[in-house]
Amino acid sequence: MDLLLAMGVIVIAILAGIVGSMFGIGGGVIIIPALTIALGLPIKDAIGASLIGVIASSTGAASRYVGQGIVNIRLGMMLEPATTIGSMVGAVLAVYLDQYVLSAIFAVVMVYSAYYMLRRPEVTIHDNEICYDYLRCAYDDPATGEKVNYEVRGLKKGLLASFFAGNMSGMLGVGGGIVKVPVMNVWMGVPIRAATATSNFMIGVTALAGAVVLYLNDLISPVLAALVAVGVFAGAWVGPRISRHTAGPALRRYFAYILLGVAVLMLLKAAGFEVGLG
Amino acid sequence: MTDPSDHTQTDRWVHLVLQWGMILSMSVMLLGLALLALSPGGHEEVDLSIGGIGAGIAEGNPIAVIDLGIVLLIATPLTRVLTTLVIFVVNREPRFIIASLIVLGVISLAILLG
Numbered sequence: 490m491d492l493l494l495a496m497g498v499i500v501i502a503i504l505a506g507i508v509g510s511m512f513g514i515g516g517g518v519i520i521i522p523a524l525t526i527a528l529g530l531p532i533k534d535a536i537g538a539s540l541i542g543v544i545a546s547s548t549g550a551a552s553r554y555v556g557q558g559i560v561n562i563r564l565g566m567m568l569e570p571a572t573t574i575g576s577m578v579g580a581v582l583a584v585y586l587d588q589y590v591l592s593a594i595f596a597v598v599m600v601y602s603a604y605y606m607l608r609r610p611e612v613t614i615h616d617n618e619i620c621y622d623y624l625r626c627a628y629d630d631p632a633t634g635e636k637v638n639y640e641v642r643g644l645k646k647g648l649l650a651s652f653f654a655g656n657m658s659g660m661l662g663v664g665g666g667i668v669k670v671p672v673m674n675v676w677m678g679v680p681i682r683a684a685t686a687t688s689n690f691m692i693g694v695t696a697l698a699g700a701v702v703l704y705l706n707d708l709i710s711p712v713l714a715a716l717v718a719v720g721v722f723a724g725a726w727v728g729p730r731i732s733r734h735t736a737g738p739a740l741r742r743y744f745a746y747i748l749l750g751v752a753v754l755m756l757l758k759a760a761g762f763e764v765g766l767g
Numbered sequence: 768m769t770d771p772s773d774h775t776q777t778d779r780w781v782h783l784v785l786q787w788g789m790i791l792s793m794s795v796m797l798l799g800l801a802l803l804a805l806s807p808g809g810h811e812e813v814d815l816s817i818g819g820i821g822a823g824i825a826e827g828n829p830i831a832v833i834d835l836g837i838v839l840l841i842a843t844p845l846t847r848v849l850t851t852l853v854i855f856v857v858n859r860e861p862r863f864i865i866a867s868l869i870v871l872g873v874i875s876l877a878i879l880l881g
Binding site for chain 2: 699700
């Protein structure tokens with residue numbers, strides 16, 4: 490790999506690491522199209538490198554957010570089985586279903602979630618109200634220094650939504666974070682800061698199985714994957730420091746814009762364009 | 768009800784695992800990339816088993832060093848799940864023990880079928 494290409498990969502990985510770690514989406518949605526379309530690398534190598542990048546993003550960002558006490562570890566652990574089972578079932582079902590129709594449905598759900606995030610304010614609660622007592626429902630907001638209490642509601646609905654979210658991502662090859670965050674934020678009442686931090690925490694495990702399978706089948710190109718991982722680590726060091734100074738409502742608005750952007754990519758895919766996703 | 772100190776304790780362990788996973792894997796990958804930059808070209812990709820990587824490193828193959836870094840990175844989320852499983856067992860939190868076991872089961876299944 491020549492030096493210029495290596496520099497290009499690192500720059501892309503740093504950007505993906507910043508965006509991925511700020512919003513809990515891992516950055517595959519940036520890495521795969523950028524490596525394939527902008528740098529012309531084969532999709533097979535891009536997918537492997539992207540999975541390694543997601544693990545790097547999750548590890549780097551979650552380490553930071555866990556240290557700040559923003560990650561809801563137990564909520565993440567509750568939702569994780571539903572998404573992993575969902576994505577396995579999705580990967581099997583994908584063979585039988587029309588990818589174009591699925592992409593279009595997925596885009597519609599994303600647009601709805603984005604609309605909800607832009608129009609409805611977040612609900613926080615007073616200290617004395619109850620939530621599921623085995624889950625944590627509070628964190629100290631690093632942007633304002635205030636303690637934020639929230640209610641994790643609709644756990645059953647959330648588990649079901651996580652299953653379908655995992656399903657969709659398994660069928661379409663879109664990363665888990667872009668669906669995990671709306672599930673927690675829109676359907677379960679988890680504030681965006683806690684939802685993105687918790688998603689960051691979860692996606693490393695979601696990507697794990699895929700990464701091991703590719704590794705054992707010799708489908709990970711080591712130099713490319715290492716360049717992506719190092720770049721993403723650097724980005725994931727910067728991302729949480731930016732989000733720390735970003736107010737919750739702004740973070741939520743930016744996330745909605747990202748959702749709309751990905752929805753456009755999915756609609757293009759539904760219309761038959763090659764967008765380098767899945 | 769879970770004692771709030773359980774949350775702090777879980778945070779501390781998970782933070783430790785993630786932080787060291789990051790530091791170790793990144794250092795090893797950077798070392799491999801630096802070695803590769805110093806002696807570019809002509810390096811064979813090595814057998815990816817632990818023995819193969821070990822032999823490659825012994826021969827001074829930078830690709831083998833990079834492979835070791837990737838293995839350390841992939842091992843980090845797995846170690847994280849195992850760590851939380853131990854915490855949940857010690858704290859006797861059955862629903863989280865079950866959740867962790869399901870996740871480990873699904874990962875193993877994916878690897879076996881893959």
